[in-house]
Amino acid sequence: MTEKFYTTTEAAAMLRVDPLTIREYIASGKLPATKPAGKWLIPQESVNNFLQSDAALTDQEWAVMRLLQTDKSSLTVKTISGATGIPESSARKILAKLAKLNRITIARSRHNCYLYRVRKARK
Secondary structure (H helix, E strand, O other): OOOOEEOHHHHHHHHOOOHHHHHHHHHHOOOOOEOOOOOOEEEHHHHHHHHHOOOOOOHHHHHHHHHHHHOOOOEOHHHHHHHHOOOHHHHHHHHHHHHHOOOEEEEEOOOOOEEEEEOOOOO
16 A cells, blocks of 8 residues: 655645745654655655644634734734634634744734734745
């Protein structure tokens, strides 16, 4: 029986991230892959393991990411909580996880509140 492999584009679709993020995961060792003929191939088992890991996002975390991706400005916890229906305490935990995973950036405004936005992909 042969093992199934995914391209970076296919793996990105399964993990709901950009293909550049998949390459970053490969480079950092978070997602094991091989490059036999100049093209990254990710084993199905690696994708499945990643989906079961802490790095995979829950539905609530994806709701926050989608909101941040569609809104071009920075958002506060209160705005994110109101738009997604997630309690503020849970929204803070989600934002902390997304920041730890390097998915979003956090800045402090002149009014002393934190602003969140999606991290731009490196070129």
